[in-house]
Amino acid sequence: DAKTTQPNSMESNEEEPVHLPCNHSTISGTDYIHWYRQLPSQGPEYVIHGLTSNVNNRMASLAIAEDRKSSTLILHRATLRDAAVYYCILRDTGNQFYFGTGTSLTVIP
């Protein structure tokens, strides 16, 4: 089974960029890389996803390594509202779901 590993926690100063890493060394060619975040007392919410190419949306950017064995979620300017647990998830065409351990992001004012 494809698995992901993430650092348990990270800190960032407000209004600075944040790079959240995820390792997925056993990723298969059909696995999509998804990122979700979970604020306290809420269900996870979608952030971004990609397959091979880097992706940008209004919330974040996703940088995928050329060998696809790792990826990085980039928050361009961290705000206090970005403090959450960030999950890196692999989803394949068989619809299996593999959750990472999640990274707890603390944003320092």
Added chain:
Amino acid sequence: KAGVTQTPRYLIKTRGQQVTLSCSPISGHRSVSWYQQTPGQGLQFLFEYFSETQRNKGNFPGRFSGRQFSNSRSEMNVSTLELGDSALYLCASSLAGSPGANVLTFGAGSRLTVL
């Protein structure tokens, strides 16, 4: 557009009892998946339903079961509750189509406490 609705939000049961949790997906979403979240194990996939059929199942004992109705609403059931079943149970819905690219929309969860 209404989000994913889970009921009940909180419930307390005792060991040996059974519980049924309900999930109403976003209108038009045909896939519903369930997850268990605990402090020790994190988010773990339970199962996924699509068009009333279980399409995938995680590594949980048979005490955990689910079903999906023709209107895409889903229920999950846990029988013979154990203390370790205390958790936040999350439901997520998504559109049909390329499964790998489907975006999940989660509900707020049902927090189960087993005494």
